[in-house]
Amino acid sequence: MLSTSALAERIRGSRNILLTTHAGPDGDGLGCIAALGETLEAQGHRVLRLLPDPLPSKYAFLDPEGLFKPIATARAEAEATPWDLALVLDTHQPGMIREVGEWLKGRGVPTLFLDHHPIEGPARTDVHGSCDAVATGVLVFDLVVHDLGWPLSPFAAEALYVSISFDTNSFKYIRSSPTSLEVGAELLRRGVDSTRVYRHLFASNPRRKAKLLGWVLTECEFLCEGKLAFVLVPHRLVEEMKLERDDLRDSVNHILEIEGVEIAATLKETDPGDIKVSLRSKGTFTINGVAAQFGGGGHALAAGCEFSGNLEEAWQRLSAPLSQILSGQPQSG
Ligand SMILES: [Mn+2]
Structure with missing residues (x-):
């Protein structure tokens, strides 16, 4: 160093x-x-x-x-x-x-x-x-x-x-x-x-970003008794709402704020077949190991990785290790 x-x-x-x-x-x-x-x-x-x-x-x-x-x-x-x-x-x-x-x-x-x-x-x-x-x-x-x-x-x-x-x-x-x-x-x-x-x-979010947040909070789904929340944002939506990369950035934090959620994930198809994943943890479990498993990285409680291909398939691959983390012992304080 x-x-x-x-x-x-x-x-x-x-x-x-x-x-x-x-x-x-x-x-x-x-x-x-x-x-x-x-x-x-x-x-x-x-x-x-x-x-x-x-x-x-x-x-x-x-x-x-x-x-x-x-x-x-x-x-x-x-x-x-x-x-x-x-x-x-x-x-x-x-x-x-x-x-x-x-x-x-x-x-x-x-x-x-x-x-x-x-x-x-x-x-x-x-x-x-x-x-x-x-x-x-x-x-x-x-x-x-x-x-x-x-x-x-x-x-x-x-x-x-x-x-x-x-x-x-x-x-x-x-x-x-x-x-x-x-x-x-x-x-x-x-x-x-x-x-x-x-x-x-x-406090300068474009209206399209506020609308996206509404969509994300409405469409997010829950697994593992509500401890894992996720949403898949298809490229179709990115086009329809004319979203920019920065608009897609922090909706994951708002999902994480829901009661009972320990880990939140957003999978965003920024271009067709090009998927950017944001992972967040409320503090009990570390998630950068999962990001690293798929070639990404980041902090213990905020990390990301990328996939190419189909959104549902990417979520299939990602949800397995995330569910496993949540069924195990807490890893961080
Ligand atoms: Mn930084």
Whole structure:
């Protein structure tokens, strides 16, 4: 594991730094890029914010100057500069940054990862992280404020507040650790407008997303005496309701909130035959092992994986190990 001081040294020694995050970018990874990008530039570094996907419109407020570039349209710009370092935020899996990962590898750009997801397999010297951190934003805060000793602008402070607020679902999932509240308080002291962040992250749902939530809550089914709740979202519905990937993201949390439910699953056919699975646990059972069984991963209580093929068949395969978990002993507190 790369120490935070070693990471800080690598950053100090790199003039041109490329920042990226996983495909299907979320508030944590994007908030980290916004915060680090501005902070690095203020210290004289050249920065490129390069994404595997376009920036979702919901996060346009993190990019008022249009600096986030999808690789599909920014390849030439990326190739015009010799990058000393690429820093990947909110994942440690090269496959999760898709084309950006292939491009970095092809160019031989030294690449380091800053992440808070549990790492499977052998120890990694190119990753700095801790799965005790509730968001990558907490790690970035430590890196910038404590290790680099650099100031955070009001914009960067807000972006880190977005990271933590997003991954904890507005400070709900803090796992009884005071750290996220302490960092959140520190960011508020630096002038963050928490109401503005709340509006952008949690109170700007498009109507189509609200309608989808109604559909999901109506159509969800229950197994294992109500402990397992699931819903299958067919591509037909995605087309009919003109849903975007971000619209499909957090309906799983609302199913999980139903009394008696311990594990919730949504299977979303984002393109014909292309199924994205979100798994959540209320806290008694860990579910990232099941996600890993199907090539995915994530946190103990929030994980995901993908299938290709038929929705019902995917659920058949997934429901067996989930039912098995629920018939066993509780695994986490
Ligand atoms: Mn995260």
